[in-house]
Amino acid sequence: MTAGPLPTEWEEARAVARAVPALPPVARDLADALGHALAEPLTALTDLPPFDTSAMDGWAVAGPGPWRLDGSGVLAGGQPEPLRPGTAVPIATGARLPQGGDAVLRREDGEVDAGSGLLLDRSASPGGPAPGRDVAPGRDIRPRGQECRAGDPLLPAGASVTPTVLGLAAAAGYDRLTVHRRPRVDLLVLGDELLATGLPRDGRIRDALGPLLPGWLSGQGAEVVGRPLLPDGFGPLYEAVRDSTADVVVTTGSTAAGPVDFLHDALRAVGPRLLVDSVAVRPGHPMLLAELPPGADGRPRHLVGLPGNPLAAVAGAVTLAVPLLRRLGGHADAGPLDAVCAAALPGHPRDTRLLPVRRTGRAVVPLPFDGPAMLRGLALADGLAVVPPGGAEAGAVVEILDVPRP
Numbered sequence: 001m002t003a004g005p006l007p008t009e010w011e012e013a014r015a016v017a018r019a020v021p022a023l024p025p026v027a028r029d030l031a032d033a034l035g036h037a038l039a040e041p042l043t044a045l046t047d048l049p050p051f052d053t054s055a056m057d058g059w060a061v062a063g064p065g066p067w068r069l070d071g072s073g074v075l076a077g078g079q080p081e082p083l084r085p086g087t088a089v090p091i092a093t094g095a096r097l098p099q100g101g102d103a104v105l106r107r108e109d110g111e112v113d114a115g116s117g118l119l120l121d122r123s124a125s126p127g128g129p130a131p132g133r134d135v136a137p138g139r140d141i142r143p144r145g146q147e148c149r150a151g152d153p154l155l156p157a158g159a160s161v162t163p164t165v166l167g168l169a170a171a172a173g174y175d176r177l178t179v180h181r182r183p184r185v186d187l188l189v190l191g192d193e194l195l196a197t198g199l200p201r202d203g204r205i206r207d208a209l210g211p212l213l214p215g216w217l218s219g220q221g222a223e224v225v226g227r228p229l230l231p232d233g234f235g236p237l238y239e240a241v242r243d244s245t246a247d248v249v250v251t252t253g254s255t256a257a258g259p260v261d262f263l264h265d266a267l268r269a270v271g272p273r274l275l276v277d278s279v280a281v282r283p284g285h286p287m288l289l290a291e292l293p294p295g296a297d298g299r300p301r302h303l304v305g306l307p308g309n310p311l312a313a314v315a316g317a318v319t320l321a322v323p324l325l326r327r328l329g330g331h332a333d334a335g336p337l338d339a340v341c342a343a344a345l346p347g348h349p350r351d352t353r354l355l356p357v358r359r360t361g362r363a364v365v366p367l368p369f370d371g372p373a374m375l376r377g378l379a380l381a382d383g384l385a386v387v388p389p390g391g392a393e394a395g396a397v398v399e400i401l402d403v404p405r406p
């Protein structure tokens with residue numbers, strides 16, 4: 001009997017997966033930039049606000065009141081006439097403040113005197129008008145440059161482009177962003193026993209990973225380009241890996257030493273460098289990471305081999321595929337997310353364990369149905385707890401790995 005490969009420690013495996021350079025920068029329209037990472041810092045192209053702006057509906061006023069009304073009003077998007085001292089003009093929230101205007105009197109604080117036609121500030125006396133009181137200069141004005149000046153750094157390179165980042169970039173004047181290219185992934189799902197539709201029958205079961213993994217990986221910035229179900233056997237797997245032009249090939253199943261586990265043979269034939277060949281983690285220990293021969297652009301390509309048991313495949317995805325894809329896509333590390341254990345989390349005697357957990361308040365509890373072939377616990381989970389060898393006691397702090405949500 002031959003001994004298996006020496007497993008890589010779990011933290012070390014994550015570090016190996018992260019040790020890749022980011023893919024090259026590309027320009028993308030805002031509408032196509034979501035989920036990418038910024039390849040350059042986001043710098044304001046304009047002052048924000050770009051001009052002095054009314055923060056409220058009311059009147060723009062010039063100097064102390066009472067004020068004579070002048071003009072029909074300023075709406076957002078309009079170009080106002082200058083205001084002379086002692087005059088006021090109706091103004092809408094977001095409208096540009098007229099030159100000479102030094103405050104905004106809110107609609108609910110002002111009253112036009114029926115006799116004189118003058119605008120009075122009645123904010124000091126809820127019972128009635130208080131002629132002569134002045135709204136303080138600067139009141140309810142958003143001054144030009146309050147949020148940023150043109151040239152100010154808004155976000156560093158490596159920031160992930162979220163919906164909020166798209167909004168900020170648009171506000172700051174951008175039509176296009178320079179982002180890292182998204183890693184392209186070929187997902188190869190292996191196993192003659194797998195059915196794509198219908199009920200399990202005749203010893204065969206449904207493929208759970210074809211439906212599960214694309215959403216998980218694209219949520220990490222990857223573009224899943226191919227996802228065939230491959231039959232067991234050396235030939236189909238070898239050809240699919242050899243012919244793939246994706247940045248990353250992700251396989252499921254065939255990592256262990258069963259009679260139809262051809263992944264190691266196929267890899268030997270393609271000629272990669274094995275970077276990780278099994279990890280000291282449960283479930284998922286037969287996972288592997290290999291550097292494939294370079295593609296047409298000379299860049300290294302990678303293969304992540306995930307075990308076939310579905311929860312073990314997810315453990316492999318979060319350990320190897322997620323850090324690799326985040327780094328290829330140029331995303332900065334978010335830093336670990338920690339939580340307190342509300343109850344003891346069971347561990348493995350020697351290996352790290354990744355355990356589906358649910359949040360209760362600010363703490364986490366383990367979920368049942370956490371076997372390597374099960375997804376029932378994970379489907380209810382808020383995250384995967386990283387449980388050290390021997391387990392974690394109630395009150396201990398553990399790292400939590402995110403699970404995707406819509």
Ligand SMILES: Nc1nc2c(c(=O)[nH]1)N[C@H]1C(S)=C(S)[C@@H](COP(=O)(O)OP(=O)(O)OC[C@H]3O[C@@H](n4cnc5c(N)ncnc54)[C@H](O)[C@@H]3O)O[C@H]1N2
Nearest residue numbers: 191206207208209210253254255256258261307308309312
């Ligand atoms: N003698 C040993 N046997 C096994 C070991 C071991 O160390 N020594 N490790 C076990 C562990 S742990 C795992 S995990 C699996 C890894 O197996 P493979 O990666 O080779 O995967 P398969 O043999 O193809 O399948 C395992 C299991 O998972 C089911 N499967 C596969 N793909 C899917 C899918 N897409 N959707 C749903 N279920 C899937 C498959 O039917 C098998 O039941 O090896 C253990 N054995």
Ligand code: MOO
Nearest residue numbers: 283284285312372
């Ligand atoms: O570790 Mo296996 O990966 O238990 O299912």
